[in-house]
Amino acid sequence: MIRRYIGLETAAAILGIAIALGGCNLASQSLNPQFMEVLGTPFAPIAPGTAPFVLIRNINMTDQRVRFSFEWIPAGTLQSATFGFNVSAGLDGGVIVSCPVSQITLGSLDNPTTPGALVIFDDNTRQEVPPLGKKLREGIDYFCGDVVIFAAVRDSSTVGGYSTIYGVIDGSSQGTEFAGANTFELAEREIGELISSGIGSFEQAFITP
Amino acid sequence: MLSRCLRRWHLIGLLALLAAPIACQDALNPQFLAAVGQSQSSLPEPGSSVVLLFVNETVWIAEVEFNMVPRTTIPEDWILGMASESYTPLVYECGLTQLTITGGTVYVVDNGQISPEAVGFVPPSPLDEGVEFVCGAVIKIFVYPYVDDSGNFRWEISTETVLD
Numbered sequence: 138m139i140r141r142y143i144g145l146e147t148a149a150a151i152l153g154i155a156i157a158l159g160g161c162n163l164a165s166q167s168l169n170p171q172f173m174e175v176l177g178t179p180f181a182p183i184a185p186g187t188a189p190f191v192l193i194r195n196i197n198m199t200d201q202r203v204r205f206s207f208e209w210i211p212a213g214t215l216q217s218a219t220f221g222f223n224v225s226a227g228l229d230g231g232v233i234v235s236c237p238v239s240q241i242t243l244g245s246l247d248n249p250t251t252p253g254a255l256v257i258f259d260d261n262t263r264q265e266v267p268p269l270g271k272k273l274r275e276g277i278d279y280f281c282g283d284v285v286i287f288a289a290v291r292d293s294s295t296v297g298g299y300s301t302i303y304g305v306i307d308g309s310s311q312g313t314e315f316a317g318a319n320t321f322e323l324a325e326r327e328i329g330e331l332i333s334s335g336i337g338s339f340e341q342a343f344i345t346p
Numbered sequence: 347m348l349s350r351c352l353r354r355w356h357l358i359g360l361l362a363l364l365a366a367p368i369a370c371q372d373a374l375n376p377q378f379l380a381a382v383g384q385s386q387s388s389l390p391e392p393g394s395s396v397v398l399l400f401v402n403e404t405v406w407i408a409e410v411e412f413n414m415v416p417r418t419t420i421p422e423d424w425i426l427g428m429a430s431e432s433y434t435p436l437v438y439e440c441g442l443t444q445l446t447i448t449g450g451t452v453y454v455v456d457n458g459q460i461s462p463e464a465v466g467f468v469p470p471s472p473l474d475e476g477v478e479f480v481c482g483a484v485i486k487i488f489v490y491p492y493v494d495d496s497g498n499f500r501w502e503i504s505t506e507t508v509l510d
Contacts, residue, residue, distance in 0.1 A: 179394070180394060180481060180482065181394035181395070181440070181481055181482030182394060182395075183393060183394055183395070192395075192437055194392070196389070225419065225420070225422050226419070227419050228416060228419060229438065229439050230436065230437070230438060231395070231437035231438070232435060232436055232437060233397070233435040286389060286392065288389055288390075302389065304389045306392055315482070317394075317480065317482040318482035318483055318484075318508075319482070320394065320395055320396075320482045320483070320484060321397075323397075323483075323484045323508050323509075324397045324399065324435055324484050327399055327484055327486065328433060328435065331401060331433050335431065336401060336402075336403065336431055336432060336433050337429075337431060337432045337433075338432065338433065339428065339429065339432050339433060339434035339435075342428075342429035
């Protein structure tokens with residue numbers, strides 16, 4: 138425990154000096170969530186981390202309802218599965234998929250020109266958001282334990298005024314100690330029990346024929 | 347001597363670190379460090395989650411209707427369709443204050459005819475943050491069959507919160 142404390146203190150000192158000498162960019166490259174434990178143990182995890190999942194999250198940052206549709210290749214298959222969320226303005230929705238997940242995209246893996254988000258206005262008219270046009274690949278863009286985020290945003294540079302962006306949260310640097318529940322470890326245990334009792338994953342049901 | 351020097355060095359570093367958040371708030375957000383999107387800086391700060399683990403234990407397709415009350419926006423109605431004997435783990439960012447199961451349907455197939463049958467519910471519902479669940483919890487929502495007093499199959503939804 139003392140050794141751990143000294144290690145963190147030293148890390149804090151190194152980082153502090155790094156910030157002082159190198160500015161914010163250097164700090165952003167060297168910080169990680171483990172280090173943030175210096176400032177207090179996180180309450181609950183953000184990413185699956187050591188649990189064998191990828192969390193795919195859709196965040197609606199627009200002021201309209203958005204229909205997200207995303208595809209991934211579930212473990213043990215070469216076919217893709219499709220799922221989606223109808224998300225109100227300012228809200229988000231996500232789903233846990235089991236590793237390994239070789240590819241993920243918003244829209245279609247086979248056709249990168251297929252939009253993966255549809256803005257639904259109050260009068261029920263709909264507008265396609267330009268496609269993301271990017272396949273995310275495991276081992277390159279993300280790893281097991283990470284969070285893959287797809288977000289819809291207002292974007293004045295596009296014809297329709299909306300676009301989609303993506304980001305990845307590195308689950309490996311998250312740490313393993315939490316003040317509250319270890320959400321994804323609990324989910325791993327519960328899902329394991331379900332599988333043992335003959336209950337299958339939703340992923341198989343959403344595979345595109 | 348060496349020890350004193352190290353302590354001073356640590357102090358300088360820690361003081362610099364404490365001053366840093368004022369000038370580098372974005373950079374100090376650890377969750378963005380691995381972002382790979384070209385517009386990563388415009389993504390919202392991600393947080394911890396609640397997992398809703400839906401389980402359909404019936405041999406039929408089922409739907410669960412539920413209502414969620416987020417802390418910052420208006421309540422939201424959702425319908426989740428599930429294949430027979432399958433689970434679906436949905437994830438929502440903490441800030442969910444209430445979850446209410448509002449209904450359910452099991453689509454029974456009998457002699458080629460699809461018959462939607464309503465699903466009963468076992469309390470508690472609604473589930474309130476701070477009472478039935480907290481941030482970081484896994485909430486299991488089961489749809490399962492049972493046999494009533496007349497010997498007929500019926501369907502029910504129950505919930506269970508897992509914290510450790």
